[in-house]
Amino acid sequence: MKFKGKNILHFMERFPNDEACKAYLAKLKWHDGFTCPKCGHTKGCQKKGYKYHCYGCDKVESSTAGTLFHKVKFGLRKAFCIVFEMSTSSQSLSSIQMGERYGIRQGTAWYFMQKVRRAMESSKKYPLEGLVHVDEFVVGGQEKGAPGRSYKTNKAKVIIALELNEKRKVKRAYAKVIDDYSSKSFTPLFEQHISQSAKVVTDKWSGYNPLKKEYDIEQIPSNNGRNFKEMHIIIHKIKSWLRTIHAPVSKQHMENYLNEYCYRLNRSQAKRTIFHNNISRMVNANPVSQLQIINGN
Numbered sequence: 234m235k236f237k238g239k240n241i242l243h244f245m246e247r248f249p250n251d252e253a254c255k256a257y258l259a260k261l262k263w264h265d266g267f268t269c270p271k272c273g274h275t276k277g278c279q280k281k282g283y284k285y286h287c288y289g290c291d292k293v294e295s296s297t298a299g300t301l302f303h304k305v306k307f308g309l310r311k312a313f314c315i316v317f318e319m320s321t322s323s324q325s326l327s328s329i330q331m332g333e334r335y336g337i338r339q340g341t342a343w344y345f346m347q348k349v350r351r352a353m354e355s356s357k358k359y360p361l362e363g364l365v366h367v368d369e370f371v372v373g374g375q376e377k378g379a380p381g382r383s384y385k386t387n388k389a390k391v392i393i394a395l396e397l398n399e400k401r402k403v404k405r406a407y408a409k410v411i412d413d414y415s416s417k418s419f420t421p422l423f424e425q426h427i428s429q430s431a432k433v434v435t436d437k438w439s440g441y442n443p444l445k446k447e448y449d450i451e452q453i454p455s456n457n458g459r460n461f462k463e464m465h466i467i468i469h470k471i472k473s474w475l476r477t478i479h480a481p482v483s484k485q486h487m488e489n490y491l492n493e494y495c496y497r498l499n500r501s502q503a504k505r506t507i508f509h510n511n512i513s514r515m516v517n518a519n520p521v522s523q524l525q526i527i528n529g530n
């Protein structure tokens with residue numbers, strides 16, 4: 234039942250219309266059986282249009298209700314296409330390009346893409362292990378006409394952790410927006426994403442000192458970045474990606490973009506199932522309102 238692969242023609246054949254997408258969602262949503270969200274009853278029957286009729290309270294539940302596909306107005310097939318592009322490409326499109334491609338307004342595309350990004354947020358169940366490099370950088374908020382020297386800081390400060398394999402290739406990454414470069418601001422990234430058994434390496438910044446109580450941290454000189462080459466490549470990639478998709482400068486949304494970037498990076502070995510994984514996450518996530526998306530909470 235799982236859709237696999239990155240081939241867009243196979244994808245189009247599998248999802249020729251909205252009905253096929255509804256069927257996919259229904260299978261995912263009720264694969265463990267039906268439980269009525271209103272009365273908790275588990276007996277019912279599937280109706281036409283991939284809906285479920287509850288015998289307990291007579292409620293008819295659609296396959297999109299209670300998921301991030303709730304109230305998608307431009308059609309499920311287009312929504313599936315956007316999820317496909319965002320999960321299988323190595324660099325996702327901007328909402329402007331996505332809007333043009335699927336004939337929907339840029340704003341509509343942006344809202345939906347924010348929902349997809351929410352589903353891409355880490356479960357925090359698999360902290361980084363082994364050799365982990367940690368560093369900080371600033372991104373976004375480039376003022377028009379003042380390249381490279383934006384004093385009015387709409388820039389977001391970010392802390393990032395990379396897990397490197399034996400060949401020093403990047404295996405996985407997590408990043409978080411921070412208020413400042415204090416150990417207090419660094420702590421959530423460590424607690425949520427780095428295993429206490431990991432071997433952490435940072436530059437000589439004193440903000441990491443207090444974390445040594447809980448983590449095995451070695452501090453080495455950055456040596457103009459030469460000791461953190463993999464780190465600087467990733468940071469460069471994130472920054473140029475954010476420029477190409479015209480990411481908004483606001484800090485609260487920045488984290489969603491970082492989640493998207495890390496989600497794809499962390500699944501570069503599992504690209505065949507990444508679309509299915511993303512759709513499942515969207516089915517299991519709670520619906521969000523436009524207001525919650527605007528406020529970034």
Ligand SMILES: [Zn+2]
Binds near residue numbers: 287
């Ligand atoms: Zn019911």
